Amino acid sequence: MVGKYPVITLCGSTRFKSSFYEAQKRLTLQGNIVISVGLFGHAGDEEVWEGMDEDTVTETKTMLDDMHKRKIDMADGIYVINVGGYIGSSTRSEIAYAAAHSKTIDYLEQPAAQRCPVCGRYYFTEPHSYEICPVCGWEDDPSQKRYPDMEGGANAESLNEARRKYEAKYGTE
Numbered sequence: 344m345v346g347k348y349p350v351i352t353l354c355g356s357t358r359f360k361s362s363f364y365e366a367q368k369r370l371t372l373q374g375n376i377v378i379s380v381g382l383f384g385h386a387g388d389e390e391v392w393e394g395m396d397e398d399t400v401t402e403t404k405t406m407l408d409d410m411h412k413r414k415i416d417m418a419d420g421i422y423v424i425n426v427g428g429y430i431g432s433s434t435r436s437e438i439a440y441a442a443a444h445s446k447t448i449d450y451l452e453q454p455a456a457q458r459c460p461v462c463g464r465y466y467f468t469e470p471h472s473y474e475i476c477p478v479c480g481w482e483d484d485p486s487q488k489r490y491p492d493m494e495g496g497a498n499a500e501s502l503n504e505a506r507r508k509y510e511a512k513y514g515t516e
């Protein structure tokens with residue numbers, strides 16, 4: 344049997360080792376080729392940092408981040424392991440990278456109230472976070488979400504205006 348299997352790269356903090364394994368298994372059984380991280384530097388593989396001087400640790404972490412972007416290049420989409428909504432800074436940059444390269448973006452957890460109200464392709468890490476969406480640049484301002492025509496909050500333009508601009512540029516999800 345030769346099939347065409349979508350390729351999905353897992354993204355997220357390596358502290359969520361068991362969730363990575365669970366997602367890898369589930370997505371594989373669903374017919375995807377799954378690319379994962381090479382090591383769990385925050386959960387069980389700490390020995391890789393032992394005996395490394397600070398510069399080598401920094402270089403190695405930079406290499407691993409860069410490798411993960413290449414793994415995203417190889418994939419049709421990413422699957423974000425956002426346990427408890429947590430998304431760290433390198434995962435945020437991977438989401439931005441995936442969006443910029445027209446990859447699909449899926450999430451383990453999809454809390455409806457934390458979905459970006461402009462692009463719908465990001466879940467803020469907590470409600471009322473004032474976090475900036477790495478996909479579309481909208482800042483999570485709860486007042487502007489409640490009053491979608493309100494300008495001059497955390498975002499200069501209103502939510503409705505930002506939505507109109509996003510839809511005009513990328514179409515609706």
Ligand SMILES: [Zn+2]
Nearest residue numbers: 459462476479
């Ligand atoms: Zn967004």
